Amino acid sequence: MLQFLSKRFMQIFPAFVGVTLLTFSLVHLIPGDPVELLAGERGIDPERHAQMKIALGLDKPLAVQYLNYITNVFKGDLGKSFVTKKPVMREFMTLFPATLELSLCAIIFAVLFGLPAGVIAGVKRGTVFDHSVMTISLTGYSMPIFWWGLLLILFFSVHLGWTPVSGRLSPLYWIDADTGFMLIDTLKSDEPGAFKSALSHLILPSIVLGTIPLAVIARMTRSSMLEVLKEDYVRTARAKGLSPLRVIMVHALRNALIPVITVIGLQIGVLLAGAILTETIFAWPGVGKWIVESINRRDYPVVQGGILIISSLIIIVNLMVDILYGIINPRIRHTG
């Protein structure tokens, strides 16, 4: 197990350096001068332009800029935003809870509905239920998120008035961000109704963000179940006279879960990075929207730092999935 762990940890390092190098070069490849963009439409005189380039450290050759950047990163300093002049790490920390809260709710929604749907579709293969699950999940998977989000808003928020359109909390509640997790903050505050408001604001974005993972999980669970149900040990279990429920839940599902867990792990990464559209539609103050806006403003430190942190998180989640594998299936830890 120890060897397995150390091997996995060794693989992180090159991935991490690769990410920094890739984001750094990509960000600098986008045409557009951050100084000009900061100055806005009115333009800026050349002298002031040069001064600002020096102030932002953009006057040096790219290789030197990268070396400076990576040295600072190893010191734990991701730099300051060109626009707000605040440390990138601090901005990330204020926004990340929002993204995490939304992603967690979305994945819970996806697992809660995707897993049972997949299991039932697998067991009842070829039935109407199976076909409907597969059709719906395919539709869900191919749905353009922006359109889907607006559709839900128009129907549930504008037409029926059941859920709020966007944001994290009704403006009537004045609650300070303490932990940054609105559900926790509202629970801690003594304002009646605030928690309910926060919860109702989470419903639509969670559904929208969770739709694709739900579809993926349902399909994966189904095909994995189909595989496992064909196995000898399932037949044996049935032959032993175990109840069908026990056969499915204990003998089949447990083994079918391995690829599903991989997928869920990967989906968490996709969620963190892919919350961008959902965050924009629902005016959700998270990191996805923050990074996109920074790309538009050529706010290099934010783009680099933000992507670096998110990639690191994805790398760590994948590592944890690998370890989880090892626990569920000892064969992997020996062969891997």
Added chain:
Amino acid sequence: MMNWKNYIRSFSITALSIAGILTIMAVSSYAKTFVYCSEGSPEGFTPALYTAGTTFDASSVQVFDRLTHFERGTTKIIPGLAESWEVSPDGMTYTFHLRKNVDFHTTSFFTPTRKFNADDVIFSFDRQRDPKHPYNKISGGNYEYFTSMGVAELLKSIEKKDDYTVIFHLTKPESPFLANLAMDFASIHSAEYADKMLKAGTPDEFDQKPVGTGPFVFVSYQKDSTIRYQANETYWQGRAKIDKLVFTITPDASVRYAKLKAGECHLIPYPNPADLEQMKKDTNINLMQKEGLNVGYLAFNVKVNEFKDAKVRQALSMAINKQAIIDAVFQGAGKVAKNPIPPTIWSYNDAVTDYEYNVEKAKALLKKAGFPNGFETDLWAMPVSRPYNPNARRMAEMIQEDWSKVGVKAKIVSYEWGEYLKRSMTGEHKTLLLGWTGDNGDPDNFLSVLLGCDAVGSSNRSQWCYKPFDDLIKKAKMTADPAERTKLYEEAQLIFKEQAPWVTIAHSVVYEPMSTKVVDYKIDPFGKHIFYGVDLKE
């Protein structure tokens, strides 16, 4: 064993008391909360550091005051923190008498110990003009408007005569100076607060947590989410009619519209043009509109042979069907322009008559000017979309079509935006499409910048230097009396029309959709969103 009756009894008592408490709380915490679904996050809260309207909406407009103000909904200058002022006869010295008994905001992070005075004025300007000032370099230290409006060169010195009198010494007479002082960058900050933050070693916080004298007190900002303000109880112009003001940051226009429909916001900026028709039909929405502070124009390069004669320029003005352009290119978000300044600017001359669209007359005039068979020219079209010209390419094609009817063949040319601006300054073009958005609502900000002799070779794209016109605007710039200035500008506009260095094409139209509960909202000609003076109906 507790029986069911007991359960039900205790449950109903609890439920009733909770309901009672909730009702009491609802009644007692009832406050008029105005929710504005803004389009983006502010860059910071010190307006002088930034140029974006979104930032001004969140900072200068709600939290700060300036020495002079624009009267709400107009470009007229009225007293602000300066109660009155005198201008020396040579126009080089401005003496401001400051308002007494004005409080800076008391917030959770700062409690002022003194009232507003001359030190605050000096601090607010010195920070921007003195490179050695302790705050000059804080938060990036880029004072874009201060530099680009020429205030940096204009200010010789600022003198504190006493606590309530400040004298500005200028390097040259400049009557738009009062309008410049009403701009966002000239917002007055608390010197005491600045000092406190400097001593605490957190000068950056000064630009993130604003303290002003304005109608609303800043309470908190959650990045990319909400900004909260509370009415300033002791505001010198009287307390705001609303109690709380909340900005809910909503970047997508469709979502803003959905929020307005669902009653989650009272007012939204920048609607999708495609949604306007539906908004007009909605009885719960009041769609206000006003011309923007801008002008879209076609400039003739008068240095080019074909366009030296004013008759040719007049003829080509008549040959363009402007209304058709407005309908096709602006889709309702534009109005035909006849003057180089928009109607929201004081001194706009409504007596000017525009050239009517008349192909026959245009042909006759061209013949008179010696071009019976027309000629060939180029027509530059901007590569970007702007409120004053959302689609220059399409506009150019329509003009090309119109001109071909009088025998003028125009070739459409375009460059990358930066290149376009640079090349057109030196007059490489024969005719070009461009526009301008005003900064301070002063006619000089349009007429001198775009049509003055001094601007030939830079922002005067027509390269048009016409002495009778230039004399008028130069004289107006030196004149302090607004009535006198108005007369001069009105006359200048007549000369402009007669000489026709441009075809004035359009002013954009700004739409502000709001809930019908909103009372007394006025669209700001500068495109800002002012909530002081606004009320909410029950």
